[in-house]
Amino acid sequence: MAETQQKKKVSGSVVITAERCKGCSFCVEFCPTDALKLSDQYNAKGYHPPVLVSQDLCNGCNICGLMCPDFAVYGFMFKKKEK
Amino acid sequence: MSSELINIDESMPVNTVEEYLRMDRMPHIWCPSCGIGTTVNCFAHALEQSGLDLQKVAIVSGIGCTGRVAGYLKLDSFHTTHGRPIPFATGLKLANPELKVVVYSGDGDLTAIGGNHFIHAARRNVDMTVILINNFIYGMTGGQVAPTTPIGATATTTPHGNFEESFNLPYLAESCGAVYVARWTAYHVRHVQKAIKEALLKKGFSFVEILAPCPTLFSRRNKLGDGLDQMIYFKENSEIKNDADTKSVGLTFQGKITVGKFVDKERTTYLDAMNEFYSKKFGDKYTPYKG
Amino acid sequence: MKADPKGVLTGAHFIDGDHACAEGAIAAGCRFVAGYPITPSTEVVERIADRFPLINGMFIQMEDEIASSIAIQGAVWAGKKAMTVTSGPGFSLMMEHIGLAAMTETPCVFVDVQRAGPSTGLPTQPAQGDMMQARWGSHGDYGIIALCPNSPQECFNLTIKAFNLSEQYRVPVLVMMDECVGHMTERVIIPKAEDIEIYPRRYYEGTREDFLLFKPENDLVPAIVKAGDGYNVHVTGLTHDERGYPVMTAAAQEKLVHRLVDKIRVNADKIVEYKLDQVEGADIVVISYGITSRTAIPAIEQARKDGLKVGHMRLIVAWPFPEKYICALASQVKAFVVPEINYGQMVLEVERCVGGKARVDLVPHGGGSVHNPKDIHNVIINSVKGKN
Numbered sequence: 001m002a003e004t005q006q007k008k009k010v011s012g013s014v015v016i017t018a019e020r021c022k023g024c025s026f027c028v029e030f031c032p033t034d035a036l037k038l039s040d041q042y043n044a045k046g047y048h049p050p051v052l053v054s055q056d057l058c059n060g061c062n063i064c065g066l067m068c069p070d071f072a073v074y075g076f077m078f079k080k081k082e083k
Numbered sequence: 084m085s086s087e088l089i090n091i092d093e094s095m096p097v098n099t100v101e102e103y104l105r106m107d108r109m110p111h112i113w114c115p116s117c118g119i120g121t122t123v124n125c126f127a128h129a130l131e132q133s134g135l136d137l138q139k140v141a142i143v144s145g146i147g148c149t150g151r152v153a154g155y156l157k158l159d160s161f162h163t164t165h166g167r168p169i170p171f172a173t174g175l176k177l178a179n180p181e182l183k184v185v186v187y188s189g190d191g192d193l194t195a196i197g198g199n200h201f202i203h204a205a206r207r208n209v210d211m212t213v214i215l216i217n218n219f220i221y222g223m224t225g226g227q228v229a230p231t232t233p234i235g236a237t238a239t240t241t242p243h244g245n246f247e248e249s250f251n252l253p254y255l256a257e258s259c260g261a262v263y264v265a266r267w268t269a270y271h272v273r274h275v276q277k278a279i280k281e282a283l284l285k286k287g288f289s290f291v292e293i294l295a296p297c298p299t300l301f302s303r304r305n306k307l308g309d310g311l312d313q314m315i316y317f318k319e320n321s322e323i324k325n326d327a328d329t330k331s332v333g334l335t336f337q338g339k340i341t342v343g344k345f346v347d348k349e350r351t352t353y354l355d356a357m358n359e360f361y362s363k364k365f366g367d368k369y370t371p372y373k374g
Numbered sequence: 375m376k377a378d379p380k381g382v383l384t385g386a387h388f389i390d391g392d393h394a395c396a397e398g399a400i401a402a403g404c405r406f407v408a409g410y411p412i413t414p415s416t417e418v419v420e421r422i423a424d425r426f427p428l429i430n431g432m433f434i435q436m437e438d439e440i441a442s443s444i445a446i447q448g449a450v451w452a453g454k455k456a457m458t459v460t461s462g463p464g465f466s467l468m469m470e471h472i473g474l475a476a477m478t479e480t481p482c483v484f485v486d487v488q489r490a491g492p493s494t495g496l497p498t499q500p501a502q503g504d505m506m507q508a509r510w511g512s513h514g515d516y517g518i519i520a521l522c523p524n525s526p527q528e529c530f531n532l533t534i535k536a537f538n539l540s541e542q543y544r545v546p547v548l549v550m551m552d553e554c555v556g557h558m559t560e561r562v563i564i565p566k567a568e569d570i571e572i573y574p575r576r577y578y579e580g581t582r583e584d585f586l587l588f589k590p591e592n593d594l595v596p597a598i599v600k601a602g603d604g605y606n607v608h609v610t611g612l613t614h615d616e617r618g619y620p621v622m623t624a625a626a627q628e629k630l631v632h633r634l635v636d637k638i639r640v641n642a643d644k645i646v647e648y649k650l651d652q653v654e655g656a657d658i659v660v661i662s663y664g665i666t667s668r669t670a671i672p673a674i675e676q677a678r679k680d681g682l683k684v685g686h687m688r689l690i691v692a693w694p695f696p697e698k699y700i701c702a703l704a705s706q707v708k709a710f711v712v713p714e715i716n717y718g719q720m721v722l723e724v725e726r727c728v729g730g731k732a733r734v735d736l737v738p739h740g741g742g743s744v745h746n747p748k749d750i751h752n753v754i755i756n757s758v759k760g761k762n
Contacts, residue, residue: 015098022115025311030270030318047115065098066128066272069113069120074098105608108619138604143448154608154620159601161451162610162620163444164474170408170441174448174456175601177432178406182452182602203437361427368428374452 012060012077014052020072023047027064027073033057036064036073103127103137105157112151116310118269118295119149119216123156125272126187126214129279140183141175143168145197147223148297149189149216156187166196169204172211179374180210180354183283190217190231194250198230205259205288207353212282212289215252218297226300233336236305251333256290257346263289264329264346268317269296271342278344287352294340307337375574377401377534379567381429387562391529391555392417394562395485396425398533399457401570404483405431406449406456408442410464413497414553415487418459439464443471447480451609453600455537455575457483461553462491465504466511473512475546476634478609479588479596481575483536485549487556488664490715490741500553501741502664502715506722508548509693515631517638519645520548520693522663526560532690538573539645543637544595550692552715554665554744578605586616588630594637642694649688652678656685657708658758661700661724663689665744666713673713673750682758692720700727709757713737713750733757 014036021043027050028036035057038048050073052058058075065074104127113119130140137158144153146165153160153168159182163171168186176184186193193201193215204211220238221227228238231252232245241247256264263285265278275293282289296302296313307313316337324332325343332341351359358371381400389397396418399407407426409419419433426433432449436442439460446456460468465486475482488504490496508520519539521532529551536547578585578597587607588596596616599605608618613627638645651674653659658677662670667688677684685707689696704710709732712721721736728734737753739745 020110024116024309026116026121026314029311029315063272065100066124066276067121068124069117070111071098071100071104071109071120071124074100105606139602141601154610157606159451159606160608160610161448161601162608162612163447164470164611167440167444167471170436170445171448173434173436173441174406174408174445174450175452176448177434177445178449178452178454178456179600179602199437200441203441365427370430372427372430372432 010077010079012058012075013055014058014064014073014075016050016073018043018049018072019045020070021047021049022070023049024069026067026069030067031064032061033059099131100124100127103130103157105155108155111155113148114299116296116298117148118218118310118314119152121269121272122214122216122275122293122295123152125275126279128276129283132280133283135183135283139181140185142185142187143172143175144186145188145192147189147192147221149187150192150223152187166192167200169193169197169200169213173204173209176209176211177354181374184211185283186211186213188215189222190215190219191221191229194252194255195230202255202259205256205261205290208260208262208287208350210287210352210354212285212291214279215290215292216295217252217292218295218301220297220301222297222300226304233334235336236301238304249334251329252292253332253345254329257329260288260350261290261346262287262348262350265344266292266294266332267342268294268321268340270314270317271321274342281344281347285347287350375572377567377570377572378403381425382567382570383564384566385564387564388559389526389562390417390557390559391523391526391551392487392557393421394526394530395533395549395551396421397564398530399483399537400425400429400431401530401564401567402455402534402537403572404455404457404537405429406446406454407431407433407458408436408445408456409459410436410439410442412439412461412464414489414556415459415461415485417556418485418487439467440471443468443484444474446482447471447475447478450480450482451601451607457485459485459487461487461489462504463494465507469507469511472518472546473514473516474611476512476516476518477611479544480546481540481544483533483540483547483549485533485551488550488552496742498553499742500665500715500744502552502666503719503741505550505692505714505716505719508550516634518545518548518693519543519638519691520550522550522689522692523555524664524667524688525555526558526562529555530562530564534570538571541573541575542595543641544576544598545638550664552664587618588614589616590633593641594633638694643698645691645694646696646699647690648696648699649690651686653685653687653703655683657683658711658754659685659687659703659707660711660713660750660754661687661689661720662713663692663720666715669745669747670713670750672747673754676747676751677754680755682754684754689720695723695727697723697727700724701729704728704731707732709733709735711735711737711750711754711757713739713745715739715741715744733760
């Protein structure tokens with residue numbers, strides 16, 4: 001139990017610059033925790049950029065950031081504050 | 084248990100990749116689902132982890148889609164002529180050995196028109212890192228056959244299919260004397276990052292081949308879907324075999340792909356060989372060349 | 375500034391033009407040479423290869439002339455003065471990189487020891503057949519400077535001048551030797567280092583905030599920086615703006631290429647150099663360059679003995695062409711005679727400048743030897759008689 005709590009102190013999220021996205025889906029397909037999906041919305045270029053499915057799914061590993069050929073998304077880790 | 088972000092604005096890191104890019108040149112020219120941008124992320128992270136002094140890193144490209152990489156990196160960037168980034172890099176490195184010189188270019192540029200320079204720089208063991216993006220085709224000019232196009236694939240200049248044998252580039256590089264040889268695909272982002280970092284820190288001619296999707300001119304013409312489909316093919320068909328005999332790692336059309344670090348050895352560089360040789364020859368009269 | 379005394383072999387020497395060219399490069403401060411063997415230029419790099427190890431120079435024999443002609447440009451951007459040396463077939467291979475050097479304003483020197491062509495031609499015998507190629511060989515529009523030594527001493531002097539001009543105008547400068555001048559052995563005086571003027575590289579001295587890699591100064595030439603200095607230069611053969619960034623528009627092309635051409639055109643009066651002998655009051659002027667300027671002398675002397683008023687104009691700088699001077703001269707003389715070891719190259723420039731105001735006669739020669747002065751004399755005689 002103590003170990004689990006320790007692990008959960010670090011979580012992750014992504015920053016998405018939707019306008020840079022060209023809709024390749026690399027981030028969605030290769031996200032190890034399936035934390036991303038394509039948005040229903042279009043960006044100005046006419047592509048569906050990614051959105052986070054759920055904050056809790058993302059561990060901030062930044063595979064999306066490495067995969068993204070358009071520098072439109074990246075993941076990062078942060079510390080959680082428990083309530 | 085719920086959670087909230089702490090000081091999200093301050094703790095949210097910037098995309099560190101952007102520090103290595105000329106963001107004033109974005110958006111780049113690469114097509115949707117092209118793999119070149121993916122490799123650039125890996126390069127930027129590798130550069131960050133290498134601990135190299137960025138002021139002393141120069142990047143040289145030739146012509147073509149991958150030839151545009153140099154121009155997007157916030158380094159001393161040289162976008163040279165078709166096939167000739169390696170001899171340009173040779174001049175740059177030998178004129179100022181303090182520089183870390185990276186050649187980043189495509190398969191056509193480095194192994195067709197630039198093939199002669201590739202083999203001789205490897206033979207001389209000029210201290211440089213060559214990152215070759217292999218997308219099996221000439222992308223920029225519209226999908227013509229390349230020395231890397233597998234037999235059976237279609238290109239605009241092989242409309243009935245390609246019957247020419249393609250290069251096994253790791254074998255070529257090793258045969259010519261490269262001290263570091265690795266092959267990965269754009270799917271293997273962590274491995275690519277690690278391989279580039281190792282190559283950057285390796286003294287001598289280091290070579291990293293990265294297979295990448297060309298959705299517009301290779302995948303689509305060959306009815307292989309788009310870039311994502313090609314990335315999934317890389318994922319499902321790659322076999323990691325470090326230290327594999329490079330003779331055995333040739334590629335076939337949509338066949339199995341051997342990836343890994345194949346060569347990591349020591350050999351005297353061109354400059355060290357020159358300095359050692361002349362020091363013996365001329366004794367105290369010779370001051371070792373340092374640029 | 376003055377030449378670095380390290381490496382300057384002050385004194386009298388008995389050497390050929392190729393060796394003198396190598397010594398000129400060293401005196402000019404050249405410490406990077408890339409080359410590929412080709413007759414009749416090879417002795418230049420042989421001497422460089424011999425001399426460089428003990429004067430902190432880097433000589434590399436590349437895999438071909440294409441590699442040589444771009445390796446030197448890498449070296450320049452790393453801060454060296456650099457040169458490559460070749461002859462006709464290799465010169466043909468280097469054309470794309472003369473264009474690259476012009477486009478990226480990379481100061482460097484190309485030496486072409488001309489031999490008879492086309493193709494492999496007569497590898498060991500002279501010609502002057504690369505003169506138009508020197509000016510126009512790379513695709514697109516640009517300006518270059520080309521010099522024509524006519525003796526080993528001038529091979530030394532003009533190689534230094536070539537480096538100086540390349541630094542001053544940031545252009546590739548071509549030293550258009552020929553097999554005779556290259557292989558001719560004569561007395562060559564190498565002055566003291568303090569008597570050799572060197573034009574230093576025009577390094578940028580402004581603030582980092584104001585830095586623009588291709589922002590021209592008043593003479594249309596931008597200041598340069600080198601790799602490793604933290605400027606993150608962007609150098610490309612694509613049409614670019616003052617930052618060096620590619621811009622794919624007609625407007626950007628016009629702005630850049632116009633300046634690349636004007637850089638030489640506007641400064642031409644400062645660059646052109648020629649030597650005149652009894653041109654004042656002459657009826658006929660012989661215009662020559664390189665080895666042909668020496669074979670013309672007996673012909674001119676004979677014609678003067680025949681009672682003709684013959685002047686001699688020798689081009690030391692062939693490109694830019696001294697068009698203003700020849701335009702003015704055209705209304706004062708009756709005829710021009712242009713001997714050259716080709717079937718008519720620089721004579722086209724003479725005809726252009728003369729514009730029909732005087733007669734222009736070529737004395738052609740296919741290459742393989744120098745002119746027989748009698749052939750030049752005959753043309754001078756017939757020229758004044760108005761015979762073809």
